Every structure is written in C-alpha cells, then in structure tokens.
Amino acid sequence: MTLSPKNTDVKSLFNTIAPEYDKMNNIISLGSHKKWRQKVMDKMIFPEKAQIIDLATGTADWAIALAENSDSDSEIIGLDFSESMLAVGQTKVDISDYSEKITLEQGDVMDLEFPDNSFDIVTIGFGLRNLPDPKQGIKEMYRILKPGGQLVILETSQPDSPLVKPFWQLYFGHVMPLFGRVFAKGKYQEYKYLDETTEHFMDYMTLGRLLLKSGFKKVRISRFNLGAAAAHYATK
Template identity: 35%
Template sequence: MSEKKTVDFGFKEVPWEEKVKHVKSVFDSVAEKYDLMNDVMSFGIHRLWKRFAIETAGVRPGMKVLDLAGGTGDLTRALARRVAPTGEVVLADINENMVNVGRRRLVDAGVAQWVDFTIANAEKLPFEDNAFDRVTIAFGLRNVTDKDAALAEMVRVLKPGGQALILEFSRVEQPLLAKAYDFYSFHILPRMGKTIANDEESYRYLAESIRKHPDQETLKAMMLDAGFDKAEYTNLSEGIVALHRGWKY
C-alpha cells in the first residue's frame, strides 16, 4: 500500500487534500482584522512592498489583470485605478470571507466597477488561456498546496508578452537580522495575533509557513520549470520579502 501524500501546514504535516481546509480556517478567522494586523506586524512596511510591486508591474489603462489570492483587495484597489476606465481586474481568492471583505472595501473605495470577484483555487483557474496581461499574487503563494500547479496556471492564463509578479516572504541572508527576525516571528507575532485578532495560532502558522516557503533561488527555478520563459527577483528589506517576476514570451 502506498503512503498517503502529505504537505506542510506550517511546521506540521497534513494530508495533501486537507491543506485547503486548514488554510481556509486560518483566513476565516483573521479576515476582518487582516489589514489591521498587516499594518501592525510589518509596522506599515507591507504598504511599501505592495507599492513597489504595483509600480514594477507597469499596468496601464485597458489592461486585464488577475490578482490571485487577492483577499481584502489591497493590490486590486491600486490596480483597478491603473486599468481604468477601459480595463478590468479580477480579484480571485479561494476564501469567500476574504473576498466579501474585499468587495466591501473596494465598493467603499469607488473602484468596484472595474473589478470582477471570483472564488477560485490558484491550482485550477477558471479562466481561458492567454486571458490576462498581468497576474499578481501578494503573500498568497506560500498557502497554496501545489505551488508548481499554481505557477503553471499563471503561465497558462497569461497572454504572450505578459508577466506574473509574486510578492512573498522569503529568506533573510544577513545572520544578525535573521536571528532578530526569527525571535520577532516566533515570540512577538503570535502574541500580537492573540491581543489584536484574538487568534494566536493563525499567526503562529504565518511565521511557520514563511519558513517552509521556498527561498529566492528555489522559487525562481520553480517558475522556469513551470513554463515561464524568464524569471528574476528583487529582495526587499534584506530578503524578508522578495518580488519575483516571470515573463511569458
């Protein structure tokens, strides 16, 4: 009898088919406080990381953009303003609660007329081939069960000449910073989650999931293996976060 396939969920191993359920539970729990916690735990720096990704994407009026794991709509809001008045952004997320929060916020921001909201799994996207000029995913890839499948789907739905931008926590190389970052991640961050979001475990998972995510060079190689014609990355904040870019020619 073959062994049952497992996958990491933070530092734990869970059955392959159950990771989606576990991730959904985390984001069901944190959806309403998600943006507040991002500000607190990154000291607001996540906004600069996302702004860099948006500016690097080179989105123009009339483009069609897929914001994968778009959640509460941070990137979508900025992208929608850039594709207006003739383009469209599709906010796709596997978690309905996150999408509902995002929809409310984008309506309040006055950009919802340029946004389509879709519940979708990044591993099997409900879109035609060659449909999008850009694909973005910010802090979502590490939660995907089959990252290779998700990367291949990004390639499939991109138009020739398009590019994908993956903003994700990555590997800190500077030893002293890495040590301080580990202390913050495993000792301070869960306490913040408990105090602000009444959810210590979800933020402990966040810290663990970051450590299990592929490092910069590994993810670059995975992108090329998935079918991107070119891939590169830029480290931000000494590698706490990296922006990977993949092109389809």
C-alpha cells in the same frame, strides 16, 4: 477542504482571521506591505485595456491598487478561496473609486476556471506560500497568461545575513504569534501557522529557478527590508 503543507485547513483559517486581517497586516509588517506593493507596481508595465487578475486577493488591497495604477478601460479580477476575506474586500471595493473596474470571485488558484491565454497581468501577493502545491499554482498562472504577459509574485522571504536572521526568526517565531493573541482576539495558533509558512517556504532563488523551469522568461527579483520579502517578475 484545502489543506496547507502543514495540514492546516487554510480556508477555514482565513475565514477565521478575516475581520482582523487588515489591522494585523499593518501591525505585523509595520506598514511595510503597502510600500512593498507600491514599489512592485512602479516596476510593472500596464498595457492599455489590460486584463488583470490578482490571485489570493484576500481583502482586495492589491486588486484596488492595480485598478488605481491601470487605465480606465482595464478590468481587474480579484480571486480568493475565502468567502469571508472576499466579503471584507467587497466592502472596500464598493466604497472605492474603482468598483466598476473590479470583480471579486471565489476560486482555487490551483484549478483556475479561465481559458488559456486570458490575462495580460497575473499577480499574487503573500499567497503562494499558502498553496498546498505552489508548483501547480505557478503552472496555472502560466497557462492563463497571454504570451508576453507579466507574472508578479510578492511574498515573504528569509534574510541571508547571519546577523539579521536570528532577529527575523525571533520576530516571526514569537512576536508575530503573540500579536495575534493580543490584537486579534486570541488567535495565537492562526498567526503561528502564518509564521511557519513564512519560515519554511522556498527561498527567493529557489522560487526564481522554479519560474524558469515552469517556462517563464526574463525572471527578475527584488528584495525588501533586508530580505524579509521578495518580488519576482517574469514574462510568459
């Protein structure tokens, strides 16, 4: 059992919400998550024949987008601990144009079964906050990256503006869980948990400092939607 910082069995939670996950992502983010991801990839450098891994890949949206943006000889692994999320993702991969480039695997981000210096690019989107120990996860990301390789983290964040923050807290604290009840077959508690992980996760500057302390270089940060999400780019 993998417990979150809120002592929630997150694997079971994501297995439960997998059937509605893509629909709810679009509803909750008002479609913004796709735009954020594309903006992030526009700033990435894709070497030829890149070895890429998308951690906490969920239903494989980012894995498929990485395949679309990389050359035909690149290989993408999408890794997640939820078999139900991966099953949804595999269906999407199978009907995509990139099924030969993408492999989905079940695994633990905090204990990756890959040799040191294996990947040119490591990505994780909206998954770092769900790890029981984000520091250990980042340590593993550093280990599997090749020297000079890129780490890209896209994660929910908290706005700074005192004018914006109350509306942000209202939306994530009350509206988002209500959406879970209305649109996701009554899954209020599951989406309440996702709100809590967003609200209590480290802020974007703390995450940037953690990357530097973990050995990463050239850490850059981009923020979206008045701070509702942040992208961190770093090099090993």
